[in-house]
Amino acid sequence: MYTSSLQQARCLSEGWAENNLYCPSCLQPTLSREKASTKVLDFRCPQCYQTYNIKASMKPFAERVRDAEYHTFMQAVEERTNPNLVLMHYDKPRLRVVDLEVIPRFFFVPSCIIPSKPTRPKSRGKPWQGCYISLELVPYDGRIRIIEDERIEDRQMVHDKYLSTAKLLLRKTVEGRGWTADVLRCVRALRRQAFTLEEFCQAYQEELQSLHPKNRFIRAKIRQQLQVLRDNAIMRFRGGGNYELV
Secondary structure (H helix, E strand, O other), X not given: OOOOHHHHHHHHHHHHHHHHOOOOOOOOOOOEEOOOOOOOOOEEOOOOOOEEEEEEEOOOOOOEEEEEEHHHHHHHHHOOOOOEEEEEEEEOOOOEEEEEEEEOHHHOOHHHEEEOOOEOOOOOOOOEOEEEEEHHHOOHHHOEEEEEXXXXXXXXXXXXXXXXXXXXXXXXOHHHHHHHHHHHHHHHHHOOOEEEHXXXXXXXXXXXXXXXXXXXXXXXHHHHHHHHHHXXXXXXXXXXXXXXXX
């Protein structure tokens, strides 16, 4: 019998996922639970072998979510073996899932992973350093709703969204993913249907420079990434430095 609220939440969320969660990548109707000692991930798709890590909360997820040990997670990101992240907001008294979303694994790049302060718990001989995932640094496109306000989204629509983001980012290097994801997030944050290259640079060039300090040609890189988004039918180029979202 689990006594702590954290253990109870984990038991409930993983039990629900084992019985109800499908694979957004291939629409396999069930996922296989991994061993409890497996680091970073909780479930695996038996068909396409995509992996999933579940985080559950009685409150809606806000700015960030705690994840695994920092160096372990960063190594998984660098090796591109990190799992997809499933965020579950649930109502404990009613035993109902209120919101459920998946963040595809290729949206996790070093810029959105924040190390926490090292600690030395009594049960550990060495300091332990966890990490947070900044949800603010994940583009809107990377947060795919499966359930919203207790309403179940169409599975095919979820699948199509997952595949469209995979087409955009999956085959890129970690650095390439970071650039594309960061520029896409900034494009969405403009909240404008049409904008110019100059307007975009005025708003986000400094932020992108801070996220990618080694790049000395920020404007050229921004222009290149806007072309990537254009080539993936996220926006149109109207000429003269003018862009428009599709």
